[in-house]
Amino acid sequence: MSEADCPECGAGVDLHDDVEVGEILDCGTCGAELEVLAAEPPELDTAPELEEDWGE
Template identity: 45%
Template sequence: MNTVECPECGVDVVFPDGTILGEVLTCDNCGAMLDVVSLDPPEVMLFEEEEK
C-alpha cells in the first residue's frame, strides 16, 4: 500500500492496492476529493466536477 501527498493540505493519503486510474480518493484530513491520474508512480490531482 502506497501513500500520496494531498495537493490541498500536504498530508499523506493512503493509495490502496487495487486503486484504478480515474478513481476518486478522499483526504481524511481536509476532505478534498482526489482524482487518481497515475498509478506508477502514484499521483493524484484535486477532483473537479465537470460543469454541464
C-alpha cells in the same frame, strides 16, 4: 498500499493496491476530493467539480 501527498493540504493519502487511474479518493485530513492521475508511482490532483451533465 502506497501513499501520495494531497495537493490541497499536503497530508499523506493512502492508496489501496487496486487503485485505478481515474478513481476519486477523499483526503482523510482535509476532505478534498482527489483524482488518481497515476497509480505507479501514485499521483493525485484535485478532482474536477461536478458538472451539470454528469449522471447516468
